[in-house]
Amino acid sequence: MWMRTIGTRLRKWPQLVAIVVGSLLASVLFPTLAFADDPPWFLNPASKQAALVARLHNIELAVAVIVFVVVEGLILYVVLRYRQRTPDDPAPEQIHGNTLMELTWTAGTSIALLFVLVVFWQTMTTLAASPSDGLQVIVRGKQWWWEFEYPEYGIRTANELYIPVGQPVEFLLESDNVIHSFWVPRLGGKMDVVPGQQNRTWFQADEPGEYHGQCAEFCGVQHAGMRFKVFALPQEEFQAWVEQQQQPAVEPQDELAKLGAQLFLSKGCAGCHAIAGTAAQGRVGPDLTHFASRTTVAGVIPRTDESVARWVFNSEAIKPGNIMWQTMKNVPLSAEEVEALVAYLQSLK
């Protein structure tokens, strides 16, 4: 029977272990192959804070690799060298211990740890110094989207965070529902968004670019859908963005969009969403004043006419369990009405 044969062959297990461990080690060098275009790999930092943490990580990795090679090497050596050759090998010498050896590895481990603890402390103290002159952004974790408010500029936006390059930005984290965690891997570590307490964190992006962010604390059905993007812009571009966002919503031009604007009020959308300069002042869902300046719908799909239509018509199919659907499922919309709403939303540059 084949299994019996394999089982018998497996007596040569040391070679097999060597193959397995070898391929494991090889895979250490392999992860870069599986990379996509722009992974949120935190060891490729784009801010001073993230760079410090990556440095601490790399020092620990060096220590860990040394320990790994020594200990696993020792295990491999011992199991290969001391395996029983014949069933009637004599019993080995009965060693009960060796105080000197035991003291050596206790001391060795302690010294390695002490080294890590020192670097750890240095990084901690450097990171603790928070800036006084930063831009402040209030970050609100919602189920399941992010609201970003710039009190200085009077701007509120959703799921897309714009920050200036080369300037510290301080984030004030608030939640009126469950615990979330604010995280942009390449810019800085996590900070939880806890109801009843205002946590703070900050970072300073050093390179312009688009960064992946995501809620990192389990927060309910659509935890996975609570993604956001960070756009770090050079100062002038950031200022231009601020001025654009400060404008009230553009008036709808064509007939379809005008119909959409009416439907937005009459179908109850305005109960939850705000559009500056109109009667829509809801604060439950994202502010849609400049909806068409965003790249995504609900943080999860690229914004196109087609995807906005799908979202308006049946958001449950895109983000199952989302809270808007609890109301929307009772609001019948015809294809024409969806089209009009899409036209209106897509006009809100």
Added chain:
Amino acid sequence: MATRTEALPVPRVVSWWSTLVDWLTTVDHKKIGILYIAGGVLFLIIGGIEALLIRVQLAGPERAFLHPQTYNELLTMHGTTMIFLAAMPILAGFGNYVVPLMIGARDMAFPRLNALGVWLFILGGLLLYASFFSGGAPDAGWFAYAPLTSKTFSPHKGMDFWILGLMVTGIASISSSINFIVTILNMRAPGMKLNRMPVFVWTMLVTSFLIVFAFPSLTVAQILLFFDRNFGTGFYAAEVGATPILWQHLFWFFGHPEVYIVILPAFGMVSEIIPVFSRKPIFGYAALVYATVAIGFISFTVWAHHMFAVGLPPVVAYAFGAASMIIAVPTAIKIFNWIFTMWRGSLRFTTAMLFAVSFVAMFVIGGLGGIFLATVPVDWQLTDTYFVVAHFHYTLFGGVLLSVLAAFYYWFPKITGRKLDERWGRIHWLLTFVGFNLTFFPMHWLGLDGMPRRIATYGAGLGWDFWNFVATVGAFIISAGMALFVLNIMKSLRNGEAAGDNPWEGWTLEWATTSPPPAHNFDGLPPINSRRPLWNAAEKRVYTPDEVRAMSERDEHIHLPPASWWPLVVAFGVTAIAAGFVYTPVITVLGVLIFLIGVAGWVQQEGYH
């Protein structure tokens, strides 16, 4: 207690009915151990199926195999099941079976309390699983962070089932721990001094103390949560001035010792297996025992390392991080002790030994991952990512499960009288070892690449697709191994190779009796003058079973406690009391009645003190 000298009862199976009655009323620690293990393995399989469903969902980006709500329920049940219904009962089962034998005792100190524990575990587990058929399983994670667990955010009764089911099994854990502590401290055979106890007995002792001191914190946390959900209080509600962070402190004050509650007995198991198959005594017994005790103490001082991102003051966070790292010292001592037990030995690579050595090799990886997570700034990046999933699966799967599998192959002959098939065993080991590493090693990369835990799906283009697929493939390889294992058990129970008293040439007392042992464990005990009572130091070999019998002084004073229905009745009462809170109060009233009848019968039963 009257000492009697009449002939020992010979267990004779008359019919399936009397067999059933025999198991339902047993107070024999060996049968109870088997019940714990069987129940635990059943839940292990269920938890494994849940894990497979999760892996299928995550095999590729934006998959819709599972609804996110279902995913969250499976995620919660997988964690809860593996910790409370698989790891703890299986370890308690081996402890139950082996510890009294190892210290030369006839049974546990409180045989009926022991039976009560196993029934509470099984009924509590069933109560938890009843949630699937009663409106929805718990969905807020096994860590159940407030306020996601509140009535507002988790309106169906799943979390209530979670609270009550775990409370019932919690009573089981505390009662069995008290039993272990009394048994180990108070029922050792003459000559079995504390410093001669097998390391596994030591680890069971320390684990039992951890359970006794850690579980009340979980119980309080759950009581307060239950009040919040059902009686309108707001212990975790920010609106009334409370803080949801309280839950995290209470939960992790239990939750971190819990990690050691399951890993210490696993340490104990390999500390028995590696020496026997190296034919050398354990290297540095004293250091190993002190390290176990030290880990037990330190485990109560590190709970906030699960909470570095909640906004702790930096100095507090640093202190908890540093304390966590200190655990690396006793752990490293153990690792080196195991390695140097093999050093200059004569290693016999049975399946048990393969699993035990793999445990050492894999646990090193888990431990190293822990160093990254203990340094607070790195933890801010890695916490709640797949790096953590990789880390704790290297400690819980690579640690607990691999050593439990080693223990299966090692003690199965003692328990059943037959060996598991070694050839199948080696294939089982290979599949498990390869599948395990394929599943969990890539998760380190996923964590470094920013993939959060507990997400039901993920977007394409982030570099997560490939390794998630690999992990799913690995999970199926593990499953194939586990299927083979179950087949091996069924096959070997029927026609496995007969084991004899001492198939592995072990030297602890469980090998001094027949396989399986008689109801009273030993006809007599050999003299206990060292840590290895069955080791012939002069000739550097273990005594043969005949020699052991010749050395043993026959004990004529054997008294075995009578079988009892009352543990089962009391367990039903307790479970009904709990079930009434989620179904209808009438059940609670009935439960109280059953409970009182059970207690009255228990107290009045003849044959006990």
Added chain:
Amino acid sequence: MTAQVEKHGTTLGLDHRKLGFWTFLASESVFFMTLITVFIIYSGRSTSGPGHELLNIPLTAFNTFVLLTSSLAMVLSVDAARRGDQRGLRFWLLMTILMGAFFVGVQVYEYRKLMHEGLTLTSNLFGMTFYTLTGFHGAHVTVGVLWLIATLVKAWRGQFGADNYIPVDVAGLYWHFVDLVWVFIFPIVYLIRW
């Protein structure tokens, strides 16, 4: 004691039941320490509603005195059991039960009065932590009273004696523990103004 040891041949020379019960009480201590910690953490954090000022401290002080005295009665009943003094055992058990029941009665009276004055379990954080902490303690006292009643019934049937007094001893351990917990709860909840 010696008779006991010879009979059971325990390694530590301590009866299983007592050793086991001490372990159980260790677990119970953590349970109450956790509840007390929650009370302390949340003291002074109520956002509205009545608080500490409603508590009738003289009444509870008297109640504390009664509970402490009941421990003395318990000591005397265990001592009587050990000496095989059946009458003394029954008398002091009865006294302990009466004082324990009095304690519970006063607590019920106190609860009714507080609820009447507007402090309920859901009023505010003070109400939640106060009722939970003192309630779980009261439940423990109630269980203790029931246990002692069952012990008294057995004592009446003459089931205890100098060679079999451990069950009374264990019940006594529980009773002293419940008392001791109250010694912590009383000042923390009633005397200290957080």
